[in-house]
Amino acid sequence: MTSKQAMPLAGIKVLELGTLIAGPFCARMLGEFGAEVIKVESPQGGDPIRTWRVLKDGTSLWWSVQSRNKKSLTLNMKSEKGREIARQLALEADIIIENYRPGVLEKWGMGYEQLKAINPATIMVRLSGFGQTGPMKDLPGFGAIGESMGGLRYVSGHADRPPVRVGVSIGDSVAALHGVIGAMMALRHRDVTGGRLKGEGQMVDVALYESVFNLMESLVPEYDHAGVVRERTGGALPGIVPSNTYTTRDGENIVIAGNGDAIFKRLMLAIGRIDMAGDPELERNDGRVKRTGEIDGAIQAWCDTMEIDSALTVLKAADVPAGKIYSVRDMMTDPQFLAREMFEQHQFADGTPVKLPAISPKLSATPGQTRWIGPALGQHNEEVLQSLGYSAEQIAALKQDGVL
The missing domain is CATH 3.40.50.10540 (Crotonobetainyl-coa:carnitine coa-transferase; domain 1)
Structure with missing residues (x-):
């Protein structure tokens, strides 16, 4: 001490x-x-x-x-x-x-x-x-x-x-x-x-x-300059795509943040969507925002085939930020929490x-x-x-x- x-x-x-x-x-x-x-x-x-x-x-x-x-x-x-x-x-x-x-x-x-x-x-x-x-x-x-x-x-x-x-x-x-x-x-x-x-x-x-x-980020200039009122979007992060909560085959919730340009490409390759990985319209965030529903649908379709541990293993190997949503029970036995005392x-x-x-x-x-x-x-x-x-x-x- x-x-x-x-x-x-x-x-x-x-x-x-x-x-x-x-x-x-x-x-x-x-x-x-x-x-x-x-x-x-x-x-x-x-x-x-x-x-x-x-x-x-x-x-x-x-x-x-x-x-x-x-x-x-x-x-x-x-x-x-x-x-x-x-x-x-x-x-x-x-x-x-x-x-x-x-x-x-x-x-x-x-x-x-x-x-x-x-x-x-x-x-x-x-x-x-x-x-x-x-x-x-x-x-x-x-x-x-x-x-x-x-x-x-x-x-x-x-x-x-x-x-x-x-x-x-x-x-x-x-x-x-x-x-x-x-x-x-x-x-x-x-x-x-x-x-x-x-x-x-x-x-x-x-x-x-x-x-x-x-804490409200760009709320004020978005409204003042563009007349945009940020609304509720569930588990998604509005205007930053993809970053959302998805459900795996075993009913677990998983957060996947593939919103960096290079990360998005790795994510698409990891879930088998080579077409989206190579789509020039999806190379940057502003293009992905226009097709948010399509991208989220592709990720959810993949999650429907995966149990959460397998999904996390695949995404970790692809260097894509992802994680399950922890309860306190998860925290108390998690190696990262324990390693950090x-x-x-x-x-x-x-x-x-x-x-x-x-x-x-x-x-x-x-x-x-x-x-x-x-x-x-x-x-x-x-x-x-x-x-x-x-x-x-x-x-x-x-x-x-x-x-x-």
């Missing part, structure tokens, strides 16, 4: 104010690479994600991943004493991550401008549905809304059916990744302008819908073993690590408060007053 001192964000303090997915995922990634992450939770049940999806002893298995390496501090933010402790932590933090509705932190005396007035080096990552400005800024914005407004839902699914969602919280997660990128750029700027004591901080304003919108073995407090996904990206000199899995509610109350100078008697009084 890599030592904490060797991790790239060792010495960086992060305060996480928020719940569920976007803000906590952002903080999680910083913690995976060495940052000290203090997660503030309500004493009444904590982050709702603790009880989402599949549970073990009343706590979500998701929690063990989403909150690994974090210190759990319970604070009643409805009390002035709780808010004062949070303000102390915020002024000591290198990065503050929050995903409340705009205006909530300002009511608590912890808005970006309020903290910046005391500590100009403050870096605050603010994740919200619609950003900190604009006519929709005060509306609640979940990932599903961001995916819809940002354009992803409109292009997802089959043309003759309603739009579908991706099977994970992609809008929240993409926003979180934008938050991480923004935090790292802001941290770099702070360090080159004077560091923690004299450097210039800034606010990183991340809107869920904008994060999704940022994409699973980590850990255990719960009662000694029960559990596998977690390994940390990405992989850094050659300073890789991330899981130092501990998601903590119990309030597990680090004493440790965090003692670091702020609170005595055992003061901590006991805070508990008695319902602050913790």
